[in-house]
Amino acid sequence: MTAFISPCVAHELGLMPVGVKPIQTGEMKMHNLQKKRNSRRGGGHLTFSFGMVALVATAICVSTAPSPLFADGAKRPKALVVMLDGWRADTVSNGLTPNIKALADGKWQPGYKGAWSLSASTVRDGTTESAPNHVAIATGMTAGKTKIMWNPDLISRGTSANHLPTWLVRLTKARKDLKALHIFRWYADLRLSPDYGVQFIFDRDDANAKTLAKMLSFPDAPDAIMWYIDSPDHGGHNHGFYPYSAEYKEVVRESDGYVGEVLAAIAARPTFAEEDWLVVVTADHGGWERYHGQSSTQCYTIPLIVAGLHVAQGMIPGVPHNYDAAPTALAHFGIDVAKIDFDGKVRGGEVAQEPAPRPIEDGRAVYLPFTDGSTANRGSADVVAEIRGAATPVADGAIGGGLRVSASTNSAGSVFLKGTERLKFERGAEFGFAVWVRTSSPQVGDPVVFGNKDWNAGSNPGIALIAWRSVPVKYDFLRIRGDKPGVMFNCGRAGRKREDLGQYNPEYGKWTFYAMTRGADGVVRFYQGRQDGHLHCVADDLSDIALNTGLPFFLGQDGTGKYRHPFVGDIDEFSLWTRALTHEEVRRIFESGR
Ligand SMILES: [Zn+2]
Numbered sequence: 361m362t363a364f365i366s367p368c369v370a371h372e373l374g375l376m377p378v379g380v381k382p383i384q385t386g387e388m389k390m391h392n393l394q395k396k397r398n399s400r401r402g403g404g405h406l407t408f409s410f411g412m413v414a415l416v417a418t419a420i421c422v423s424t425a426p427s428p429l430f431a432d433g434a435k436r437p438k439a440l441v442v443m444l445d446g447w448r449a450d451t452v453s454n455g456l457t458p459n460i461k462a463l464a465d466g467k468w469q470p471g472y473k474g475a476w477s478l479s480a481s482t483v484r485d486g487t488t489e490s491a492p493n494h495v496a497i498a499t500g501m502t503a504g505k506t507k508i509m510w511n512p513d514l515i516s517r518g519t520s521a522n523h524l525p526t527w528l529v530r531l532t533k534a535r536k537d538l539k540a541l542h543i544f545r546w547y548a549d550l551r552l553s554p555d556y557g558v559q560f561i562f563d564r565d566d567a568n569a570k571t572l573a574k575m576l577s578f579p580d581a582p583d584a585i586m587w588y589i590d591s592p593d594h595g596g597h598n599h600g601f602y603p604y605s606a607e608y609k610e611v612v613r614e615s616d617g618y619v620g621e622v623l624a625a626i627a628a629r630p631t632f633a634e635e636d637w638l639v640v641v642t643a644d645h646g647g648w649e650r651y652h653g654q655s656s657t658q659c660y661t662i663p664l665i666v667a668g669l670h671v672a673q674g675m676i677p678g679v680p681h682n683y684d685a686a687p688t689a690l691a692h693f694g695i696d697v698a699k700i701d702f703d704g705k706v707r708g709g710e711v712a713q714e715p716a717p718r719p720i721e722d723g724r725a726v727y728l729p730f731t732d733g734s735t736a737n738r739g740s741a742d743v744v745a746e747i748r749g750a751a752t753p754v755a756d757g758a759i760g761g762g763l764r765v766s767a768s769t770n771s772a773g774s775v776f777l778k779g780t781e782r783l784k785f786e787r788g789a790e791f792g793f794a795v796w797v798r799t800s801s802p803q804v805g806d807p808v809v810f811g812n813k814d815w816n817a818g819s820n821p822g823i824a825l826i827a828w829r830s831v832p833v834k835y836d837f838l839r840i841r842g843d844k845p846g847v848m849f850n851c852g853r854a855g856r857k858r859e860d861l862g863q864y865n866p867e868y869g870k871w872t873f874y875a876m877t878r879g880a881d882g883v884v885r886f887y888q889g890r891q892d893g894h895l896h897c898v899a900d901d902l903s904d905i906a907l908n909t910g911l912p913f914f915l916g917q918d919g920t921g922k923y924r925h926p927f928v929g930d931i932d933e934f935s936l937w938t939r940a941l942t943h944e945e946v947r948r949i950f951e952s953g954r
Pocket of ligand 1: 445446489490593644645
């Protein structure tokens with residue numbers, strides 16, 4: 361059934377493009393697909409009929425004008441694009457992927473730099489399932505063009521029928537002297553792989569890593585490689601993507617180890633010094649609990665790392681996409697990607713300017729540590745914190761004392777932050793906040809922990825951290841629906857549109873950290889720091905945020921101070937900045953409360 365080519369055979373074949381044999385029609389076990397279906401049901405493998413793979417090589421016009429960004433011509437270009445299935449971006453910042461982190465930090469090999477984003481995104485016009493994104497990464501085009509909206513589209517139709525060449529096919533069409541390889545684990549990717557001049561290998565992840573490392577030890581190794589690693593997705597579906605299960609962390613570490621093994625093999629090539637490697641690492645989607653597929657920043661947010669000799673070192677601003685991989689890799693070979701109708705962009709040339717380190721007090725309009733029962737604002741003198749209703753000090757805060765906001769009397773508690781209605785934010789709408797929250801049970805009616813908007817409509821201008829919202833969770837594939845309490849960040853956008861980030865799962869009875877920041881690149885990053893020490897982050901492009909409302913900020917209430925469902929819980933170490941926070945600052949604030 362498998363089309364696996366052993367390392368020995370691959371070598372004996374001299375890595376010549378393998379004449380791809382049509383896969384025979386027949387019943388194939390769908391264990392891998394079933395895993396993608398976010399199934400809550402045990403057992404019972406699904407089967408389906410796998411049609412003949414179309415092998416018609418499509419006519420593709422590719423210009424080979426040199427790209428000014430990546431091709432200096434002095435060394436031989438080579439490219440490795442790696443996709444880790446179900447790999448959450450925050451695993452990088454939580455230290456689970458040291459090899460990939462080194463690549464991003466420009467510490468892989470002398471001269472190599474890394475342009476990176478932990479706020480990259482999947483396709484948005486298809487589901488956050490694997491297939492629309494596997495195809496997008498390979499073709500540089502999103503579901504609007506590929507028509508691969510979910511997994512069955514790839515399995516039933518493949519991409520050849522749509523005349524959608526992968527970047528490997530485009531490359532081997534344009535440059536017949538180059539060898540290309542697609543190596544993967546998920547059988548549905550066979551639908552992408554067998555095409556003009558591209559060799560493919562279909563095997564387990566660990567075997568693929570060994571095969572690749574072995575192949576790369578030979579001088580005539582493939583020039584262009586696309587490697588899809590499946591393991592993180594299994595760990596997520598079986599045990600949980602978020603909050604991280606021990607198993608998920610293990611498979612992410614393992615997968616990073618595979619990448620390390622192959623990167624070491626590249627660096628050990630006798631001809632490495634004469635070669636110009638571009639390494640792109642990304643994911644097809646994130647995940648939440650044991651699922652993905654739904655429209656949520658928990659699934660959209662993914663990493664993108666572009667490493668090479670000619671890329672810039674630092675963070676890629678804004679929200680890049682996993683489908684940037686194809687044009688970026690092709691540009692590295694001097695292909696004029698502007699002539700191709702890509703949705704993706706060439707990445708790696710532009711990075712954000714790193715902000716100069718600032719004292720944490722800088723731009724801090726509000727700081728309420730609630731130490732010794734005090735509710736005084738230790739931030740800007742322009743803002744006065746006024747307790748309203750049933751809000752009383754508690755001794756066991758996250759750090760020192762905290763504040764209990766209660767609804768047990770007729771007068772629901774809140775903190776009115778008088779003066780915040782006049783705050784001026786840097787460059788119009790850069791800001792950050794951090795807060796520790798503790799609740800004991802799910803709440804009623806989407807109460808506001810912190811915000812400045814009229815929460816009667818999510819599309820109203822302003823922002824709100826929403827507690828324990830019960831969100832209908834919909835999975836496109838199996839039509840599973842359910843309600844799950846969570847913590848969301850909502851904000852209004854231009855044109856009375858809304859944005860909701862999250863959801864994060866509460867930890868009842870425990871102090872949990874939340875932070876939010878919007879930077880100069882228009883990206884909002886919404887954090888949750890959990891008891892296990894992991895700092896999670898989801899992100900989205902909010903360049904059109906509608907931040908100012910004319911209303912003040914409140915803790916435990918919306919900007920009107922009169923939202924009908926009061927927040928019930930404990931709050932501590934609240935800060936509001938009129939500037940953006942860096943990831944390091946958010947991490948430091950979180951660590952200081954642990
Ligand atoms: Zn996937």
